Amino acid sequence: MFNFHYRLERNAMGLVLAIVVVASIGGLIEIAPLFTIDETVEDAPDMRVYTPLELAGRNIYIREGCYACHSQMIRTLRDEVERYGPYSLAVESKYDHPMLWGSKRTGPDIARLGGKYSNEWHVAHLYNPRDLVPESKMPAYRWLMRNSLKIGDLGEHLAAMRAVGVPYTDEMIANATADAYGQANPDSTQAAGVTARYGEATNVSLFDGKPETLTEMDAIVAYLQILGRLTDVAHKTEQASVE
Amino acid sequence: MSFDHDTVTGFAKSFGLFYLIAMSIGVIVYAYWPANRKQFDHAAHSIISDDEDRPCP
Amino acid sequence: MIQGTWIIQRGGVGMVALLTALERTYAAIILVFVICVGVAMAVAGRGDLMAAHGWIVALFGMVVMAVLLRGIDAPEPWEERFREYYDDPTKVGIILALIWGVIGMFVGVWVAALLAWPDLTFDAAWASFGRLRPVHTSGVIFGFGGNALIATSFHVLQRTTRARLPDQLSPWFVLIGYNLFCVLAATGYLMGLTQSKEYAEPEWYADLWLVIVWVVYFLIYIRTLARRREPHIYVANWYYMAFILVVAILHIVNNLAVPVSIGHAKSYSLFSGVQDAMTQWWYGHNAVAFFLTAGFLGMLYYYLPKRAGRPIYSYRMSIISFWGITFMYMWAGSHHLHYTALPHWVQTLGMVFSLVLLVPSWASAGNALLTLNGAWHKVRDDAVLRFMMLAAIFYGIATFEGSFMAIRAVNSLSHYTDWTVGHVHAGALGWVAMITFGSLYALVPWMWKRPALYSARLVELHFWLALAGTVVYVFAMWNSGITQGLMWRTYDQNGTLAYSFIDTLVAMHPYYIARTVGGLLFLAGAVVAFYNIWMTISRPAPVDEGAAADLPVEPPAPRAWAQAGE
Numbered sequence A: 001m002f003n004f005h006y007r008l009e010r011n012a013m014g015l016v017l018a019i020v021v022v023a024s025i026g027g028l029i030e031i032a033p034l035f036t037i038d039e040t041v042e043d044a045p046d047m048r049v050y051t052p053l054e055l056a057g058r059n060i061y062i063r064e065g066c067y068a069c070h071s072q073m074i075r076t077l078r079d080e081v082e083r084y085g086p087y088s089l090a091v092e093s094k095y096d097h098p099m100l101w102g103s104k105r106t107g108p109d110i111a112r113l114g115g116k117y118s119n120e121w122h123v124a125h126l127y128n129p130r131d132l133v134p135e136s137k138m139p140a141y142r143w144l145m146r147n148s149l150k151i152g153d154l155g156e157h158l159a160a161m162r163a164v165g166v167p168y169t170d171e172m173i174a175n176a177t178a179d180a181y182g183q184a185n186p187d188s189t190q191a192a193g194v195t196a197r198y199g200e201a202t203n204v205s206l207f208d209g210k211p212e213t214l215t216e217m218d219a220i221v222a223y224l225q226i227l228g229r230l231t232d233v234a235h236k237t238e239q240a241s242v243e
Numbered sequence B: 001m002s003f004d005h006d007t008v009t010g011f012a013k014s015f016g017l018f019y020l021i022a023m024s025i026g027v028i029v030y031a032y033w034p035a036n037r038k039q040f041d042h043a044a045h046s047i048i049s050d051d052e053d054r055p056c057p
Numbered sequence C: 001m002i003q004g005t006w007i008i009q010r011g012g013v014g015m016v017a018l019l020t021a022l023e024r025t026y027a028a029i030i031l032v033f034v035i036c037v038g039v040a041m042a043v044a045g046r047g048d049l050m051a052a053h054g055w056i057v058a059l060f061g062m063v064v065m066a067v068l069l070r071g072i073d074a075p076e077p078w079e080e081r082f083r084e085y086y087d088d089p090t091k092v093g094i095i096l097a098l099i100w101g102v103i104g105m106f107v108g109v110w111v112a113a114l115l116a117w118p119d120l121t122f123d124a125a126w127a128s129f130g131r132l133r134p135v136h137t138s139g140v141i142f143g144f145g146g147n148a149l150i151a152t153s154f155h156v157l158q159r160t161t162r163a164r165l166p167d168q169l170s171p172w173f174v175l176i177g178y179n180l181f182c183v184l185a186a187t188g189y190l191m192g193l194t195q196s197k198e199y200a201e202p203e204w205y206a207d208l209w210l211v212i213v214w215v216v217y218f219l220i221y222i223r224t225l226a227r228r229r230e231p232h233i234y235v236a237n238w239y240y241m242a243f244i245l246v247v248a249i250l251h252i253v254n255n256l257a258v259p260v261s262i263g264h265a266k267s268y269s270l271f272s273g274v275q276d277a278m279t280q281w282w283y284g285h286n287a288v289a290f291f292l293t294a295g296f297l298g299m300l301y302y303y304l305p306k307r308a309g310r311p312i313y314s315y316r317m318s319i320i321s322f323w324g325i326t327f328m329y330m331w332a333g334s335h336h337l338h339y340t341a342l343p344h345w346v347q348t349l350g351m352v353f354s355l356v357l358l359v360p361s362w363a364s365a366g367n368a369l370l371t372l373n374g375a376w377h378k379v380r381d382d383a384v385l386r387f388m389m390l391a392a393i394f395y396g397i398a399t400f401e402g403s404f405m406a407i408r409a410v411n412s413l414s415h416y417t418d419w420t421v422g423h424v425h426a427g428a429l430g431w432v433a434m435i436t437f438g439s440l441y442a443l444v445p446w447m448w449k450r451p452a453l454y455s456a457r458l459v460e461l462h463f464w465l466a467l468a469g470t471v472v473y474v475f476a477m478w479n480s481g482i483t484q485g486l487m488w489r490t491y492d493q494n495g496t497l498a499y500s501f502i503d504t505l506v507a508m509h510p511y512y513i514a515r516t517v518g519g520l521l522f523l524a525g526a527v528v529a530f531y532n533i534w535m536t537i538s539r540p541a542p543v544d545e546g547a548a549a550d551l552p553v554e555p556p557a558p559r560a561w562a563q564a565g566e
């Protein structure tokens, strides 16, 4: 009697199948609908992609594990909106491969950091946070100032990003290295190409304060300054009430 | 049939519920099926029996 | 009698000598292949950090090859081996687990200290918080937990099926290959190689390698089950199987990525934004479920009854909770994303399932404790059993806390704070580490055929160090988490936020020091365990007293089980 179950448990392969089915259907049902979400996600026609320099900075952010202490996801809670700015929308991280929402706020949320401080402030802060904020728990990142930035292969990085769905053009990929240099050297000939390709509003400046040499500090500061500013849809659309 | 977001989420929610109920019933019936009792008892005791610590030939 | 002496004679090189000549040859071929892959990575990744990993792979292969070569021309092993279980990989796995445990917890203490005294980085990139933290998490979860799971699963699998592992090479492949993955993970973080996906940080080539290792692991399980002599598959194996299978599914999906090029370590995740968030936490939460829970429940369901000498209180309940856990955890991942840009209905779904999840979780914890009911005198006298009991209690606490934190309103307070870290370590120290130490203490004398551990008093000492460390750690984090969460949302009379972020940071400082102290206690306990187990192993084996030496020596299995259960 009750043959099916009786066999199931005698039959190792049956057990394997049962586990796989029971476990995967749950995830499937829950996650699959999210891939149709593009229809419901806010539209952000002004959304631009990361410049090569910003992408390099983002990779340094990942490399150093900044995400272990900083979130980039303002929740729909009143105090968060008042402390950090409009809550984060799904569309704002649609070019984030992978996303860096974070799960721990040892330091403050930085989803809307861009433009909050000057470049000089960031450089000094990263060089030694305790010079500016004596109580800070953040490590000093002096090596970012010492290490020169590797930009030769940024075209390949952009191409890989395109392969996972970010709309980089052939031109952007071909000029990635020059654009990275130009964005951190406003007086160079390469600077004009950056604004031509990524828009007039692109932040072209001497991020680490030193002309010519391109350091990792240039890249990370460029990245910090674009946070929350790839699109201003969160500021423009009326936000639903927060709890 | 179109796979828009609402259809898919609607399916996920309703099917998920049926699946949960069917699954729970199935497991409980299996666990309490009288004929299974003997082998469960046997299994529970098998690991603490002090047979020789070697594979069956 | 003869076998007894034969066992004692083989030690050291003996592990290689027990492999057949064919197995040794295959092992050498695999190692040559690994070394070649390493060199190829070093060449392809010139100018990239991947080259460093290439050399590490090659070096790793050569070290294992050196061990193999020392015994390569040993005579063909005796047929007698088929009359015994194959336990050499389990023995090595136990030692590796302990080594990783001490390393991982040491780094944990360091990371804790960094939050109290951030200048302990000494201007070295590899020693900064963001790079050391994943060394800690991977070191303890994968290094310590993973090796313990592999070692115990081989032991449990053979004993419950009464069948020997199907061959002698694949278990080594799994164990050593897995440790190569762990080495790549830890060294990668120090150099700055990470995907940033929590608990899945290693880059694409390490991920690919783990897939191969995992498939072989699965095949060992299936092949052994197919040869089993017990008709019924004991429930502990169900849990180990769920651990192996589901981790495979999670690992493959979550790590889908496109490398920059074949010579670059860096890759870009296939998913982005909200889909990536859901995928990552579907992975992250179920890594908790199937790595840190299901696998260790497998341990619990074998070693606790075995040590107590009593069958599990309700076998039926263990089956029901098994399917409950397997089914429901999968839905709960979205409780990591409350109030975020994830659609509301997914958050609600995650919350509901997290609450229901308490039922199978407590069923397991209760089942374990009820098994001990009636044997409290043993729990009192035997610190090893007490480790297991405490693990079950902390499992109950951590799951209760988890379900509570999954409620949206509660999560609005706890998320992003140290409360989460407190919850994690209630589970990690109280449940995962305790059940592991308990099981390893039980297992070591059986594996090395010693009458008992080197020192029962050191186990007792470890028990109190571990308990004190966990309590200090968890209470410090509960306090700091709830304090910080409340400060963030406190308004003053004017309706503006009362505290700056820095104010909350200052309030955390004492708790961070307390946590470091708690961690130190826990680490000290782990070092004591290492010493105790090491002394147990290195002490000469007792003179063979006939076949009895082959039997598990402790605990004596009393007949009391007749009254236990339903």
Ligand code: HEM
Pocket (backbone or CB within 6 Å): A068, A103, A104, A106, C105, C106, C108, C109, C110, C111, C112, C113, C133, C136, C137, C140, C141, C145, C420, C421, C424, C425, C428, C429, C432, C433, C515, C516, C518, C519, C520, C522, C523
């Ligand atoms: C000596 C004992 C330990 C100490 C001192 C310690 C310390 C720490 C510290 C300081 C963190 C970072 C928390 C933060 O970012 O604020 C952490 C995170 C973590 N630890 Fe431990 N740990 C210990 C043992 C363990 C063990 C045994 C496990 C697992 C079996 C574990 C698993 C984790 C996990 C999963 C995280 C990440 C938590 C999260 O992302 O929320 N730890 N630990």
Ligand code: HEM
Pocket (backbone or CB within 6 Å): A103, C198, C284, C288, C292, C293, C332, C335, C336, C337, C354, C355, C357, C358, C361, C395, C398, C399, C400, C401, C402, C403, C404, C405, C406, C407, C411, C414, C415, C416, C420, C423, C424, C426, C427, C428, C431, C432
């Ligand atoms: C019924 C069972 C459980 C439920 C419902 C649950 C629920 C939760 C919730 C709500 C969070 C906080 C998410 C956030 O706000 O970011 C969390 C975090 C966590 N839990 Fe549990 N938990 C359970 C059991 C466990 C157990 C047994 C462990 C074992 C060690 C564990 C390990 C973790 C880890 C490592 C995290 C941190 C993830 C991260 O942010 O990095 N949980 N859990």
